[in-house]
Amino acid sequence: MIKVGIIGATGYGGGELVRLLAFHPAAKVTAVTSRSYIGKAYSEVFENFRHHEELMLQEEHIESMARDCDVLFLTLPHGVASGKITEYVLQKTRVIDFGADFRISDADVYEKWYGVSHAGRELLPRAVYGLSEIYREKIISARLVANPGCYTTAGILALYPLLKEGVIDPDSIIIDAKSGVSGAGRGLDLGVHYDEANESVKAYKIGSHRHVPEMEEQLSLAANRPIVLSFTPHLIPMNRGILLTAYATLNDKKAAYDDIYAVYEKYYKNEFFIRITKKGASPETKWVKASNFCDIGFTPDTRTGRVIVISALDNLVKGAAGQAVQNMNLMFGLEESAGLDMMPVFPA
Amino acid sequence: MIKVGIIGATGYGGGELVRLLAFHPAAKVTAVTSRSYIGKAYSEVFENFRHHEELMLQEEHIESMARDCDVLFLTLPHGVASGKITEYVLQKTRVIDFGADFRISDADVYEKWYGVSHAGRELLPRAVYGLSEIYREKIISARLVANPGCYTTAGILALYPLLKEGVIDPDSIIIDAKSGVSGAGRGLDLGVHYDEANESVKAYKIGSHRHVPEMEEQLSLAANRPIVLSFTPHLIPMNRGILLTAYATLNDKKAAYDDIYAVYEKYYKNEFFIRITKKGASPETKWVKASNFCDIGFTPDTRTGRVIVISALDNLVKGAAGQAVQNMNLMFGLEESAGLDMMPVFPA
Amino acid sequence: MIKVGIIGATGYGGGELVRLLAFHPAAKVTAVTSRSYIGKAYSEVFENFRHHEELMLQEEHIESMARDCDVLFLTLPHGVASGKITEYVLQKTRVIDFGADFRISDADVYEKWYGVSHAGRELLPRAVYGLSEIYREKIISARLVANPGCYTTAGILALYPLLKEGVIDPDSIIIDAKSGVSGAGRGLDLGVHYDEANESVKAYKIGSHRHVPEMEEQLSLAANRPIVLSFTPHLIPMNRGILLTAYATLNDKKAAYDDIYAVYEKYYKNEFFIRITKKGASPETKWVKASNFCDIGFTPDTRTGRVIVISALDNLVKGAAGQAVQNMNLMFGLEESAGLDMMPVFPA
Amino acid sequence: MIKVGIIGATGYGGGELVRLLAFHPAAKVTAVTSRSYIGKAYSEVFENFRHHEELMLQEEHIESMARDCDVLFLTLPHGVASGKITEYVLQKTRVIDFGADFRISDADVYEKWYGVSHAGRELLPRAVYGLSEIYREKIISARLVANPGCYTTAGILALYPLLKEGVIDPDSIIIDAKSGVSGAGRGLDLGVHYDEANESVKAYKIGSHRHVPEMEEQLSLAANRPIVLSFTPHLIPMNRGILLTAYATLNDKKAAYDDIYAVYEKYYKNEFFIRITKKGASPETKWVKASNFCDIGFTPDTRTGRVIVISALDNLVKGAAGQAVQNMNLMFGLEESAGLDMMPVFPA
Secondary structure (H helix, E strand, O other), X not given: OEEEEEEOOOOHHHHHHHHHHOXXXXXXXXXXXXXXXXXXXXXXXXXXXXXXXOOEEEOXXXXXXXXXXXXXXXXXXXXXXXXHOOHHHHHHOXXXXXXXXXXXXXXXXXXXXXXXXXXXHHHHHHEEEOOHHHHHHHHHOOOEEEOOOHHXXXXXXXXXXXXXXXXXXXXXXXXXXXXXXXXXXXXXXXXXXXXXXXXXXXXXXXXXOOHHHHHHHHHHHHHOOOOOOXXXXXXXXXXXXXXXXXXXXXXXXXXXHHHHHHHHHHHHOOOOOEEEOOOOOOOEHHHOOOOOOEEEEEEEEOOOOEEEEEEEEXXXXXXXXXXXXXXXXXXXXXXXXXXXXXXXXXXX | OEEXXXXXXXXXXXXXXXXXXXXXXOXXXXXXXXXXXXXXXXXXXOHHHOOOOOOEEEOOOHHHHHHHOOEEEEOOOOOOHHHHOOHHHHHHOEEEEOOOOOOOOOHHHHHHHHOOOOOOHHHHHHEEEOOHHHHXXXXXXXXXXXXXXXXXXXXXXXXXXXXXXXXXXXXXXXXXXXXXXHHHOOOOOHHHEHHHHOOOOEEOOOOOOOXXXXXXXXXXXXXXXXXXXXXXXXXXXXXXXXXXXXXXXEOOOOOOHHHHHHHHHHHHXXXXXXXXXXXXXXXXXXXXXXXXXXXXXXXXXXXXXXXXXXXXXXXXXXXXXXXXXXXXXXXXXXXXOOOOOOOOOOOO | OEEEEEEOOOOHHHHHHHHHHOOOOOEEEEEEEOOOOOOOEHHHHOHHHOOOOOOEEEOOOHHHHHHHOOEEEEOOOOOOHXXXXXXXXXXXXXXXXXXXXXXXXXXXXHHHHHOOOOOOHHHHHXXXXXXXXXXXXXXXXXXXXXXXXXXXXXXXXXXXXXXXXXXXOHHHOEEEEEEOHHHHOOOOOHXXXXXXXXXXXXXXXXXXXXXXXXXXXXXXXXXXXXXXXXXXXXXXXXXXXXXXXXXXEEOOOOOOHHHHHHXXXXXXXXXXXXXXXXXXXXXXXXHOOOOOOEEEEEEEEOOOOEEEEEEEEOOOHHHHHHHXXXXXXXXXXOOOOOOOOOOOOOOO | OEEEEEEOOOOHHHHHHHHHHOOOOOEEEEEEEOOOOOOOEHHHHOHHHOOOOOOEEEOXXXXXXXXXXXXXXXXXXXXXXXXXXXXXXXXXXXXXXXXXXXXXXXXXXXXXXXXXXXXXXXXXXXXXXXXXXXXXXXXXXXXXXXXXXXXXXXXXXXXXXXXXXXXXXXXXXXXXXXXXHHHHOOOOOHHHEHHHHOOOOEEOOOOOOOHHHHHHHHHHHHHOXXXXXXXXXXXXXXXXXXXXXXXXXXXXXOOOHHHHHHHHHHXXXXXXXXXXXXXXXXXXXXXXXXXXXXXXXEEEEOOOOEEEEEXXXXXXXXXXXXXXXXXXXXXXXXXXXXXXXXXXXXXX
């Protein structure tokens, strides 16, 4: 069994990772760390794990954990992971980082958007961007994987084939995303206090969300030219799920549904975790809940010459922990869907 | 007291109208009709009205109601009102129609988008589009007011000044809207069954929603040239509220916040029901709930050369019944805010 | 106009009080205080108040406020108000306290349940328990009113007539209550973090909630003998509203619905804010939302010889701010429903 | 592999059964029937099943299905299953009935509470009540299992040990339950229309819910004397989960927590799916969501001499489909937790 350590295991992403790995056929969580709950049973922090999980939360010692574990998952605040991951750590173990420190190849861009200095620039070239469907081959041999952001996963999977095949104008991309509240984490804040978030909707970080440079880098690679895009995330009153609505101008304004469908098929027809919705249907977050699926639908609109692409995923699974497990599976030569082979839960 | 008749009073829009008029200083509901609940007390259909409202639901007789009432509000399915409103009715009373039949000046456009034939083409020239802030003068003397749609109110108020003043490129408009479930009405349907709509989000009628031609007509008038726009409505799990996010390319890509603010001030600074959010803040539906306010915020984005405008309103108030009362006030020479002078309810 | 000061105005109860008083015909809020937001506009703390309310939050000086205001409302943590309210304050102004310090006549009982010492024992005899429907006469002449708790209002109104008339066995009372999350206030806490409270239900403070001694004292007075009761509050995923289900053994196990109805009528038939539901109907919190109503329904069950009484109210209105305004109206000789004459908002 | 047929597979209970069986190590769904969706792909009715499940919905032919399947699950309206299950069917296959027809041993009691005549009285003696933890031995050899109701499972598991051991007074039982909306099924009804159920709570079928006789029969067997109890179900605004709060008078009014704990341990210490919460903790539905767990907590209250017992389960899993799979496992000699070995999903 692959021995797994989780550094920062008491957030929602960490909890979901433990849930997914609990029945993984080839991996086992052997160490979980926390800053606030050291010495406490993990099942006291997340009572859903009672009768299953007997882990105790321990203090973080990344070097000894690197020696003891085959892979470490890090869920740490921005700027922290880059100071902790060292050559020594990467010699001893593999690392999958949930944070943003190694997602953006240009440390200057990272520092500008995140407002912190990057403490591990020398390791950046070794990091592989962990979007399994796109970087599968590189992930297989990676020691350090930067697990993508939740919005970015939804955005890149939605648009990658269209840019790759020149279907849309790279200058025209507008992305409007809607996220459930768990994306904001388990930390207390007035904006996610129950009565403040319930029965309301708002946009936030308009044009300035940190997932922008990540999407722009990846989509620029797809288009083979620099892309600047508009991105507006919204907070909506539900626990889980992201629905992302992308707008772009079609290069062929009369492009037919079937032609665009063929483009998606070219890239995704063998991707188990990507489901293109049937013509006339449209993704809904309820159909992917608690699963690693990303559903994608699209509508060409001849009136406006635009295509509207919609993607839906569970921000804690395909947008975080599920993606990470998928990457782990690739890194260890396992079946890519090992431990992820579960149905979405509906209604939930 | 102005005598008010409501035809089709048992939907959510009708209920909200009764609530708003209950304490109106100069108007009183004297007749409410229904197809399904004839003879039943109104406060049995909406138990919130117990101890306040003693109306009985009666059968609909538009001509006798026209004789007895000073104004009739109609909340009927599309295509029905245009067959009921006659010259005779308009001679005897004033009419405020919640439906779409008289919102679009070109009956052919109406028929194409609504898929029904228009039964009252000859009355179309007499109808005034009831967006109070824009058509105030015409509404004052109107006999027939077409009360705007909920999305359209949010969309037009958000973009009207920018188009009027040439701030944005009319060909670049993309509108992404998020609505609470009450917009779908009180009729049963699997899509609004509790467990289907709760904890999920979806887009619907992508590019084909019937509020498109209504927005296009009004915004074309503002721009003084034809506009074709993209519009995607989304259903989100909450009872009330619409948040609308509009994207448009700035003609001056370096336009400053304050310059755009001045444009909004020019049009709205004396509008009590329109609140421009402070710089750095952004509208949230919770701040307008149960009120007639429409909050508007905007963010110019020099990276992309676009402006993102966000508007928030309560779909049952400024998006329906409140707007209708505002129009009634104008038609009868009352204080425009009469009966609408209430604070948003928070948290609710 | 009655000049109103609010000490501790930035919680949900304070906000609701400002909302209700905004259109009160005979009172006006002239001062609002806060510990955290001194110098800030009130409408920045609660943006729903923009365009209506121009108050600034000031530091608390109870004595000068007592001189300047005709009435002070206090919404402070338990144990704080009793140290602030002095003879001097009560000479200069009237006080309505939202907290529990003056609700329980026996300071020893208070200290036992609340775990703090009572700093104003000498004033206890001057405090009147502010349940308007029951203590109307005393409230009229009171200088210090202890505004009841939210659960207790629902519980006392449900059972008072039955105990007063000897309909039920005082030893058999079990109260199971369900509250929306706003009852927990605006303070941050993991239990009311959005994802923790949403889509879940739990009981809390089982048998030990501080509203127990308050209900027991009032119901003992009704029964004219000591009462000990079981009370279990539950937190349910919604913003507002309390539904309380009370169980008691009927002294006449075959008591008919109409006989019990007559008992309620005897006490409540002239009470505008209490609505007895029709036979066959049952209270739902949605029918009282944002209003001062308390709906009550009951079901005698001949199988078990018990009666089940259900009451519903809005915890921020009849359970807090609305009740307080009702008390103020009584204290100042105003129409009891002044400023409270609004319909419940549905759906909301 | 055990071949499974599901008659009535398009409700929420049927959907959950398909979800649970999808990865069952020893069973496979081979036939699903429907009245409304014959010929449609199952994954079009429940889109969460896309990429996993390729079943087509077929017409119902219970006899041929009995020949083809090793076990049939029936989710049919009350009164229907008893007319369909015949000796022939039971010879050919095993049956697990989600409905109530075979839950109550006395057909007269059934007919009185359900208001329909029982069409299969002769088979009643062969039916085993499918509460696995209590009737394990009988279920192993059963041909016909009556799967318990959702409320009844929560109620019986909460009180069974206390009655069996004489800890509580059988005449004093009051049960107050709170259920998410999925318990009402996927059929359209105004009461479960989104805006009617959201942000509100109500009691329903007070004292007359059909789960009463089922709980009374089972708890009478535990107490070895007839029990009449009070039961009030409530509908709360969430998708899944039941929290049940039971009140009973302690025979020893000073009974200590640890003594009662020992009673629960005696019955449940080896039950994987029953988790007794730690002292000071209390069940919450979020900790059992999407799992087969039933969490139980209790609080002895020496003030009142009562014990308050709280149980939480997922109404679609331990309250329906999970329980059914657990029974199937017993009937086929499998590991009891086969296919049910999943963690609760949190937050969800």
